[in-house]
Amino acid sequence: MLVHSRKARWAVWAVFLVLFLLLFALPLLVVLGASFATHWSGVLPSGMTTANYRVATRGEALEALTTSLVTAAVASLLALTVGTWAALAGAALRKRYRRLLDALFVLPVAVPSVVVGLSVLVAFSQPPLLLNGTRWIVIVAHTVLVTAFAHQSVSAALARLDPAFEQAAASLGARPSYVLLRVRLPLLLPSLTAAAGLCLALSMGELSATMMLYPPDWTPLPVLIYAATDRGALFTGSAVAVVLMAATLLVLLAVSRVRTRASYR
Amino acid sequence: MGIRFDSVTVAYDGNVVLDSLDLTVEPGEVMALLGPSGSGKTTALRAVAGFVRPVSGRVLLGGRDVTDLPPYRRGIGMVVQSYALFPHMRVEENVAFGLRARKAPRTEIRQRVAEALEMTGMAGYARRHPRELSGGQQQRVAIARALAIRPDVLLLDEPLSALDAQLRSGMLTELARLHRELPDLSMLYVTHDQVEALTLADRIAVMDRARLQSCGTPRELYRAPADEFTASFVGNANLLPVTVGCGGVDFAGAGLKVGTGDAVAGARATLCVRPHLVGLGEGPNRLTGTVTEIQWRGATHRLYVEVDGHTLMADVRELRDPPRHGDRVHVHFAAEDAVLLPAGVAGDGS
Ligand SMILES: Nc1ncnc2c1ncn2[C@@H]1O[C@H](COP(=O)(O)OP(=O)(O)OP(=O)(O)O)[C@@H](O)[C@H]1O
Numbered sequence: 001m002l003v004h005s006r007k008a009r010w011a012v013w014a015v016f017l018v019l020f021l022l023l024f025a026l027p028l029l030v031v032l033g034a035s036f037a038t039h040w041s042g043v044l045p046s047g048m049t050t051a052n053y054r055v056a057t058r059g060e061a062l063e064a065l066t067t068s069l070v071t072a073a074v075a076s077l078l079a080l081t082v083g084t085w086a087a088l089a090g091a092a093l094r095k096r097y098r099r100l101l102d103a104l105f106v107l108p109v110a111v112p113s114v115v116v117g118l119s120v121l122v123a124f125s126q127p128p129l130l131l132n133g134t135r136w137i138v139i140v141a142h143t144v145l146v147t148a149f150a151h152q153s154v155s156a157a158l159a160r161l162d163p164a165f166e167q168a169a170a171s172l173g174a175r176p177s178y179v180l181l182r183v184r185l186p187l188l189l190p191s192l193t194a195a196a197g198l199c200l201a202l203s204m205g206e207l208s209a210t211m212m213l214y215p216p217d218w219t220p221l222p223v224l225i226y227a228a229t230d231r232g233a234l235f236t237g238s239a240v241a242v243v244l245m246a247a248t249l250l251v252l253l254a255v256s257r258v259r260t261r262a263s264y265r
Numbered sequence: 266m267g268i269r270f271d272s273v274t275v276a277y278d279g280n281v282v283l284d285s286l287d288l289t290v291e292p293g294e295v296m297a298l299l300g301p302s303g304s305g306k307t308t309a310l311r312a313v314a315g316f317v318r319p320v321s322g323r324v325l326l327g328g329r330d331v332t333d334l335p336p337y338r339r340g341i342g343m344v345v346q347s348y349a350l351f352p353h354m355r356v357e358e359n360v361a362f363g364l365r366a367r368k369a370p371r372t373e374i375r376q377r378v379a380e381a382l383e384m385t386g387m388a389g390y391a392r393r394h395p396r397e398l399s400g401g402q403q404q405r406v407a408i409a410r411a412l413a414i415r416p417d418v419l420l421l422d423e424p425l426s427a428l429d430a431q432l433r434s435g436m437l438t439e440l441a442r443l444h445r446e447l448p449d450l451s452m453l454y455v456t457h458d459q460v461e462a463l464t465l466a467d468r469i470a471v472m473d474r475a476r477l478q479s480c481g482t483p484r485e486l487y488r489a490p491a492d493e494f495t496a497s498f499v500g501n502a503n504l505l506p507v508t509v510g511c512g513g514v515d516f517a518g519a520g521l522k523v524g525t526g527d528a529v530a531g532a533r534a535t536l537c538v539r540p541h542l543v544g545l546g547e548g549p550n551r552l553t554g555t556v557t558e559i560q561w562r563g564a565t566h567r568l569y570v571e572v573d574g575h576t577l578m579a580d581v582r583e584l585r586d587p588p589r590h591g592d593r594v595h596v597h598f599a600a601e602d603a604v605l606l607p608a609g610v611a612g613d614g615s
């Protein structure tokens with residue numbers, strides 16, 4: 001413990017609590033409160049109702065939720081595949097080229113997501129790669145955006161992986177493909193699931209690139225929230241936002257369950 | 266199947282860490298690679314296993330050049346210092362790994378896994394995960410895993426260094442038994458512990474700074490080391506700077522009668538005498554000095570005696586009435602217990 005005296009420890013906790021409440025809890029509580037309200041003119045919301053949720057879990061909103069979930073799942077799967085593949089290939093490269101590859105994969109993080117959206121739009125608006133107007137352009141943009149995180153966490157895990165494991169496997173007569181399948185990937189599983197959680201959460205909350213790309217029949221949930229607040233339906237928007245948060249949390253929970261089972265060490 | 270290093274040179278980024286090594290391990294022989302940290306022992310092992318490619322020279326296994334063969338086609342058993350047991354597999358899966366990778370028939374796998382676990386005394390732990398085993402047990406599993414593929418060559422890289430002293434001597438006995446049970450298995454055993462090398466090896470190769478210093482049976486290296494490094498690394502040694510005279514050598518103004526071989530009179534040389542061959546009191550080749558330190562080691566006393574600025578170690582049977590710090594004592598040794606070595610950098614026998 002860094003702080004020893006009892007008083008000081010209390011003070012630290014108090015500061016933490018205040019900051020936590022102000023920065024994290026309060027905004028979320030406000031949204032939660034608003035999601036059950038019909039008016040909010042005083043200090044507290046009024047006209048409590050569950051009607052907002054009736055809207056937020058049916059029809060358009062339900063469709064958007066499915067859209068978000070499918071987009072996140074497909075984009076994360078693609079990102080994990082590409083990211084892991086690149087990380088594995090990078091691990092076999094010389095240091096200089098590995099750095100180059102790493103830099104290349106970090107690019108989508110460094111570039112604003114609006115720019116990523118724009119570049120995807122420009123790149124896939126003409127034949128032979130005409131994806132504009134289809135759901136695939138959204139999925140491609142999300143994949144580009146989250147691959148960086150998948151690549152980064154997998155390559156960090158690879159760097160930490162003791163080469164003694166794969167060498168032991170090779171000396172026992174296992175070909176590189178067998179070593180990959182039976183030793184390296186299983187050992188990477190904890191970081192793969194961590195990366196999966198990150199990718200899913202990021203994709204489910206993505207708005208700025210999605211806004212430029214989504215076709216009418218593929219509207220992810222964040223777009224719906226934005227549209228709702230834009231036309232002044234703040235309380236419905238809040239309810240949809242709570243649904244989005246809950247869905248994201250559930251997905252993360254499911255992934256972390258896989259994770260605990262994968263972390264045998 | 267034997268191992269042969271044919272002037273194998275290994276370099277990392279232009280740094281030579283193994284300098285044209287020539288060494289042959291006969292079929293069924295246990296060869297210990299002994300040397301200080303960083304002398305290139307692990308590198309030599311990695312060259313045999315195929316994890317590092319020599320910049321020049323060849324590695325031969327059973328007369329076949331394997332220099333260009335990838336590790337998975339060499340059929341070598343290897344046990345590394347960290348054991349590298351696969352943490353996500355049970356003990357039996359770890360041991361079966363090599364056989365599964367080779368697509369051995371299922372019945373054969375079961376039988377060989379049982380056999381390997383039996384041989385290493387781990388049959389009762391087949392269903393456990395490596396993290397549920399002690400260090401010594403993990404080490405046995407690592408050996409069982411390497412033996413399950415029935416290799417002709419077993420490479421061991423400081424397999425006992427992670428174990429405490431008591432467990433280590435037990436495992437040494439087990440390894441010796443294992444070798445009796447598998448007389449055709451050649452073993453290359455890396456260690457920087459001379460006791461391990463002396464106990465286990467048929468021959469010892471002493472390495473220093475990327476080079477092979479000397480190679481011979483433990484007895485040869487101990488009784489008649491060829492150079493100062495070998496003398497001080499295999500067992501303890503008093504190394505005295507002397508000048509060759511006729512029929513003996515001069516040390517600190519005293520004439521010592523020892524065999525000089527073909528050394529030229531007047532040349533500088535180093536005289537090597539093992540501490541346990543130095544006696545206390547009057548005798549042939551007597552030297553007189555001052556006791557600077559006495560250590561009681563149970564069955565023996567070790568005396569440090571300063572003779573004309575050089576410290577001599579003497580291990581004598583436990584004394585009922587040991588000399589005290591600062592006492593003048595005589596020490597002596599028999600002519601046939603001293604070995605004359607070419608002069609080197611050492612000299613004060615410390
Ligand atoms: N992958 C590597 N890259 C660069 N240098 C290396 C590498 N591996 C080993 N070396 C260097 O090669 C030299 C010999 O290393 P090696 O591991 O063979 O020593 P060792 O005799 O096994 O020592 P120890 O008893 O400490 O294990 C050392 O100086 C080490 O720094």
Ligand SMILES: [Mg+2]
Pocket residue numbers: 306307308422
């Ligand atoms: Mg080593």
